[in-house]
Amino acid sequence: MSHPPHSPSDPAAITRLPSDAFSPPQVDWPDAARKQAFESWLAGLSGPQGLKPGTLRPASADASFRRYLRIDANEGSRIIMDAPPERENCAPFVKVGGLMAQAGLLVPQILAWDEPQGFMLLDDLGTQTMMEVIQLQDEQANHAMYMQAVDALITWQLGSRPDVLPPYDEALLARELALFPDWYLAQHRGVTLEGEARKTLDQAFAKIIARNLAQPCV
Structure with a gap:
């Protein structure tokens, strides 16, 4: 009976793996003081x-100066x-999150917050967004998810109160x-609009703003 050159239990096969084969992506810091x-x-x-510092890795970022990191814990991440x-x-993030939770929506629970730093x-809440699980070729399969999204919007709207959040x-x-x-x-693209291109964009933005402000406030 023949065997492969290295079976899964062969220590030699395991030690030949790169030392960083399972290392998470590196988290970069703008300066040493922030990192410390x-x-x-x-x-x-x-x-x-119950956090595991060695598992720290980038998660996502948005159009702001804040970013999000993911870290494993004894249970989940x-x-x-x-x-x-x-x-x-x-x-504002904390305030809106609290309002959404009061309305009955699923939002991340704040486990710790160092406000000064x-x-x-x-x-x-996981790594998959709704758009990532949408099946473009199967409208019926997507119906339940779209209805869930609509229900969440209605729940949020019903929980809204005047003069709690700034007007749009x-x-x-x-x-x-x-x-x-x-x-x-x-x-992200390294492009700066100038001249006619910038003028056209500004005109389009002005029309969008005017049309939005003409709609009833809800």
């Missing part, structure tokens, strides 16, 4: 929260928000639209 502050904060949480306080204010430990006014719309040229084009 984070490591000190994480060390204080690792025991009480957790999300860490890194939001430098001189650039990001986490208070801008570090936050959160529940991990012209200034806020303009800031949201500016993410396209400022973050996507400039930051």
Whole structure:
């Protein structure tokens, strides 16, 4: 009876694997002081929260100066928000999350928050988004997910109260639209719009804002 050159139990086969074969992607820091502050904060949480610092890895980022990291725990994984306080204010995130939870929506629970330093430990709701599980060729299979999304929007709307959140006014719309040229084009594509191209975009934005403001507020 023949055997493969190296069976799974062969130590020689295992030791030939690269030493970093299963290492998570490296997390980069803008400066040594920020890294040291984070490591000190994480060390204080690792025991009480059952965290495994060696598993820290990037999770995602958004159109802001904050980013999200993922770390394994004794049970499942957790999300860490890194939001430098001189650039990001986490208070609105905490407030809106609380309002959504009160309305009955599923939101990450805040497990720890160092407000002065801008570090936050959160529940991990998973790695898949709705768009990633949509089956483009099977509309029937997607129906339940779309209805779930609609139900969540209705639940959030029914839980809304006047004068709790700032109005979606012209200034806020303009800031949201500016993410396209400022973050996507400039930051991610390395493109700066000038001249007629910028003028055309500004005109389009003005029409979008006008049409949105003409709609009833809900």
